[in-house]
Amino acid sequence: MVQPTYDSTPAVNGSLHGKADSGRRHLRHLFANSLARYYFLFSILALCLVLGLVIVFIGKTALLLLGQISMADFFLSFNWTPEEDKFGAAAFIVNTFSLTALTLLISVPVSVGMSVLTAEIAPVWLKRFIRPILDLLVGIPSIVYGYLGLTVLLPLLRRASGESLGDGLLAAALVLALMVLPTIARISDDAITAVPGKYRDAAYALGSTRLQVIMRVVLPAAGRGILAAVILGMTRAIGETMAVVMVIGNTSQLAKTLFTPASVLTSNIVMQISNVEFDSTWNYALHMMAFLLLLISFLLILVIRFLGRKRREG
Amino acid sequence: MKLFKKITFTALAAVFAVTASFAGAASAAGSLSGKITINGSTALLPLTLQAAKEFQRLNPKVRIAASGKGSVTGPQAVKKGIADIGACDWDASIDVPGFKAFSGQVANKVAVIPFATIVNKNVGVDNLTTEQLRGIYSGKITNWKQVGGADADIVVITRAFGSGTRVNYQAKALAGGDIVKKEKNYKETGSSGDMKTAVATTPNAIGYIDLVYVSGDVKAVKHNGVAPTTQNVINGSYKVWAYGYYMTKGQPTGAVKAFIDYVQSKKFQQGSLKKLKFIPISAMK
Amino acid sequence: MSGFSRSRSSSWAVRRDKLATCGFYALGALVMLLIFWLLFAILSKGLPGLDFSFLIRQPEEIDAGGGIGPVLFNSFYILLLSLFISVPIGLGAGIYMAEYAPDNAFTGAMRICVEALSSVPSIVFGLLGLAIFTEYFGLGLTLLGGGVSLALLNLPMLARVTEEAVRAVPKELREAGYALGLTKFYCIRKIVLPVALPAIITGICLVAGRAFGESAVIILTAGLSTSGEMWDFSLLSPGETLAVHLWYVQSEAIVEDARQIADKSAAVLVIIVLLINLAFRAPLWWVKRGRGR
Numbered sequence: 001m002v003q004p005t006y007d008s009t010p011a012v013n014g015s016l017h018g019k020a021d022s023g024r025r026h027l028r029h030l031f032a033n034s035l036a037r038y039y040f041l042f043s044i045l046a047l048c049l050v051l052g053l054v055i056v057f058i059g060k061t062a063l064l065l066l067g068q069i070s071m072a073d074f075f076l077s078f079n080w081t082p083e084e085d086k087f088g089a090a091a092f093i094v095n096t097f098s099l100t101a102l103t104l105l106i107s108v109p110v111s112v113g114m115s116v117l118t119a120e121i122a123p124v125w126l127k128r129f130i131r132p133i134l135d136l137l138v139g140i141p142s143i144v145y146g147y148l149g150l151t152v153l154l155p156l157l158r159r160a161s162g163e164s165l166g167d168g169l170l171a172a173a174l175v176l177a178l179m180v181l182p183t184i185a186r187i188s189d190d191a192i193t194a195v196p197g198k199y200r201d202a203a204y205a206l207g208s209t210r211l212q213v214i215m216r217v218v219l220p221a222a223g224r225g226i227l228a229a230v231i232l233g234m235t236r237a238i239g240e241t242m243a244v245v246m247v248i249g250n251t252s253q254l255a256k257t258l259f260t261p262a263s264v265l266t267s268n269i270v271m272q273i274s275n276v277e278f279d280s281t282w283n284y285a286l287h288m289m290a291f292l293l294l295l296i297s298f299l300l301i302l303v304i305r306f307l308g309r310k311r312r313e314g
Numbered sequence: 315m316k317l318f319k320k321i322t323f324t325a326l327a328a329v330f331a332v333t334a335s336f337a338g339a340a341s342a343a344g345s346l347s348g349k350i351t352i353n354g355s356t357a358l359l360p361l362t363l364q365a366a367k368e369f370q371r372l373n374p375k376v377r378i379a380a381s382g383k384g385s386v387t388g389p390q391a392v393k394k395g396i397a398d399i400g401a402c403d404w405d406a407s408i409d410v411p412g413f414k415a416f417s418g419q420v421a422n423k424v425a426v427i428p429f430a431t432i433v434n435k436n437v438g439v440d441n442l443t444t445e446q447l448r449g450i451y452s453g454k455i456t457n458w459k460q461v462g463g464a465d466a467d468i469v470v471i472t473r474a475f476g477s478g479t480r481v482n483y484q485a486k487a488l489a490g491g492d493i494v495k496k497e498k499n500y501k502e503t504g505s506s507g508d509m510k511t512a513v514a515t516t517p518n519a520i521g522y523i524d525l526v527y528v529s530g531d532v533k534a535v536k537h538n539g540v541a542p543t544t545q546n547v548i549n550g551s552y553k554v555w556a557y558g559y560y561m562t563k564g565q566p567t568g569a570v571k572a573f574i575d576y577v578q579s580k581k582f583q584q585g586s587l588k589k590l591k592f593i594p595i596s597a598m599k
Numbered sequence: 600m601s602g603f604s605r606s607r608s609s610s611w612a613v614r615r616d617k618l619a620t621c622g623f624y625a626l627g628a629l630v631m632l633l634i635f636w637l638l639f640a641i642l643s644k645g646l647p648g649l650d651f652s653f654l655i656r657q658p659e660e661i662d663a664g665g666g667i668g669p670v671l672f673n674s675f676y677i678l679l680l681s682l683f684i685s686v687p688i689g690l691g692a693g694i695y696m697a698e699y700a701p702d703n704a705f706t707g708a709m710r711i712c713v714e715a716l717s718s719v720p721s722i723v724f725g726l727l728g729l730a731i732f733t734e735y736f737g738l739g740l741t742l743l744g745g746g747v748s749l750a751l752l753n754l755p756m757l758a759r760v761t762e763e764a765v766r767a768v769p770k771e772l773r774e775a776g777y778a779l780g781l782t783k784f785y786c787i788r789k790i791v792l793p794v795a796l797p798a799i800i801t802g803i804c805l806v807a808g809r810a811f812g813e814s815a816v817i818i819l820t821a822g823l824s825t826s827g828e829m830w831d832f833s834l835l836s837p838g839e840t841l842a843v844h845l846w847y848v849q850s851e852a853i854v855e856d857a858r859q860i861a862d863k864s865a866a867v868l869v870i871i872v873l874l875i876n877l878a879f880r881a882p883l884w885w886v887k888r889g890r891g892r
Contacts, residue, residue, distance in 0.1 A: 150515060155515060250503070260498070261501050271474045274383035275385070
């Protein structure tokens with residue numbers, strides 16, 4: 001094989017050199033390969049460490065509660081009056097479930113609809129316009145959402161419902177739905193965009209309309225990613241506090257109506273944790289609530305995954 | 315993909331740099347003597363921040379870090395040793411309702427804080443007695459009609475249990491009366507700002523707040539016929555006020571002592587503290 | 600297609616398709632309107648009266664006219680610090696979960712744990728940071744503590760987003776790479792990551808925005824005060840950030856123009872988040888255009 005002269009390698013022995021080079025390069029790749037493997041392993045271990053730290057940190061204090069009050073009281077009693085040593089968290093637990101469900105009910109259709117719009121329907125210029133704007137919503141600090149909720153949303157709700165306060169689950173769910181909108185919409189958007197174009201081509205070739213392609217081909221194919229998006233949005237909604245405490249009313253009672261001033265696990269933790277003594281039953285109870293929050297998210301994630309799998313199979 | 319490689323590389327390098335400087339800095343921190351950490355009451359925070367600014371200007375080598383989360387955080391942080399000064403809205407060296415005394419701590423008075431009962435501007439009532447307030451907060455009085463106002467439900471807004479403002483307000487304005495939660499028209503807020511915004515935007519609302527935050531968008535009502543003003547606090551006719559304290563572990567020493575001395579000095583008390591609308595401790599004899 | 604005569608069911612499907620398209624556009628318009636109203640509510644109050652000197656002046660407690668200089672600087676400093684820690688580890692962990700981890704029950708449980716972790720209220724991470732940095736290491740309220748605690752808060756989200764992005768890359772691409780005899784890492788680096796990059800960038804933007812607006816963690820770990828100097832790079836200085844300052848001004852500050860400062864700070868925060876998004880995305884657009892896609 002005659003080497004053209006533009007190659008810096010001399011024509012003579014060129015092939016030999018090349019072989020040694022590629023051998024060395026191969027070794028280098030193998031080395032990088034194993035190094036990277038260790039690095040990824042290190043990362044996951046670091047993540048596990050954080051996970052462990054949080055669980056140990058919360059659990060350590062939470063378990064101190066066991067010796068102080070009966071767990072049945074904690075889980076089943078609706079009476080949370082720490083001043084009188086009554087630590088019943090049942091109302092918060094129920095409220096947390098209702099608030100999460102209400103938030104998802106409002107936000108999932110809207111968010112997934114938005115993601116379909118940006119990923120499948122809108123022309124390119126509109127996509128380029130909508131996406132960064134959605135991202136903007138994430139950056140608005142929670143207290144600004146809370147402040148606007150307090151000064152704009154609550155008066156609106158008051159007028160609409162005739163209540164004189166307006167605080168409650170509905171106000172909190174509306175604020176939260178807006179806050180998790182970008183998380184769900186943007187991550188599902190990416191999931192939908194990642195569905196290979198040939199799936200769509202095949203469906204269109206069979207004569208499907210766009211709606212049919214979206215509902216029967218694209219959304220199921222992106223299901224896994226959308227599910228992840230919903231879960232991340234939901235966990236964000238569960239963990240969000242600063243905005244919620246401004247509009248939910250912070251009263252430890254069961255939310256019987258949408259406008260009952262109430263409290264959820266997170267809002268109660270945030271409102272009270274800075275006002276309790278470290279070595280008090282109250283503080284242990286609050287940590288137990290944080291631990292419970294982890295368990296509840298765990299449970300909800302399992303449920304969502306289960307539903308998702310069932311739907312895919314069905 | 316070069317971009318990604320670059321980002322990863324820079325990030326890794328930065329992590330190492332941070333770790334290295336962290337190790338270096340940690341060993342240097344031991345030799346720094348003039349570092350003061352202040353934590354606790356948020357109500358005293360404006361005063362603390364202003365004093366810290368002035369004090370650091372006079373003593374450039376002293377570094378002051380301040381934060382606030384709630385009154386009880388102050389003495390607790392001091393007890394744990396993670397703060398040198400714990401700002402607290404009550405004297406934490408003795409028992410108060412709801413909180414045990416922190417033994418071994420010294421309470422240094424730094425300011426007088428008056429509190430005011432505030433209502434939404436649509437409320438026609440101008441004066442409330444201790445009895446009426448007790449009735450409102452315990453849930454026995456639920457309509458403004460019962461205290462001489464228009465026929466409208468009273469919306470009670472209160473601070474969370476453990477807030478310094480609530481502890482003092484309950485002790486002074488309600489004479490130890492209870493604040494009882496209600497199924498409707500009752501809400502707890504987390505900070506003075508939230509309280510003010512909530513009362514200002516909710517028709518028929520009543521709440522309470524440090525006098526310094528009272529401004530045009532809410533109405534401060536008289537307590538037992540006495541208007542909440544600085545003058546009335548000093549001449550002894552308005553009773554709803556309390557001292558603000560800096561809690562320290564034992565008697566303060568060194569930079570901490572110098573800082574507290576500065577806050578208690580005539581220069582600061584008569585100057586910035588007055589401008590912040592707190593009342594100097596020397597005025598209360 | 601138009602040449603064929605349609606059956607009744609397919610014309611119904613077409614009508615439904617059109618209706619749905621209208622529906623999606625209406626939804627989009629509604630959400631956009633809501634967002635614009637929100638932005639308008641924030642910016643219209645904050646932008647008038649916003650001048651450059653507000654961005655560099657010191658905050659004031661007594662006199663009106665305080666600025667946000669040091670807190671703005673701290674915001675960027677803490678954000679970079681937290682990203683430097685969370686991005687490499689988050690990406691690494693995400694890639695490991697997607698590419699290396701065996702697909703068994705343990706990995707599944709791990710994934711759910713990571714997801715559940717992002718529902719822990721940020722104040723708990725703040726308390727964790729407080730326990731580690733102020734109590735265990737005795738550092739007091741520092742930028743370092745704030746940055747690392749923020750990184751811990753963002754790690755789970757970042758790892759999950761990365762994992763999903765990497766998983767969404769079609770298998771065929773990888774198989775083609777392996778068929779050419781590429782090593783696993785080379786394949787990830789040259790084939791998988793470039794395809795997954797846009798989604799990963801979305802993840803980074805989301806956590807960066809959240810980190811920029813986070814206040815509970817910073818109040819507990821980095822404090823509510825600054826060192827009083829503008830360019831203080833020391834990791835051991837107290838590090839009040841813009842979001843914390845906003846919280847403070849809105850909640851407790853006495854200074855008479857507190858409301859205006861809060862409005863202006865909120866406007867600045869929103870604008871900066873927009874800029875951060877642009878900064879992360881611009882290279883991507885540029886690369887795409889260069890490739891001619």
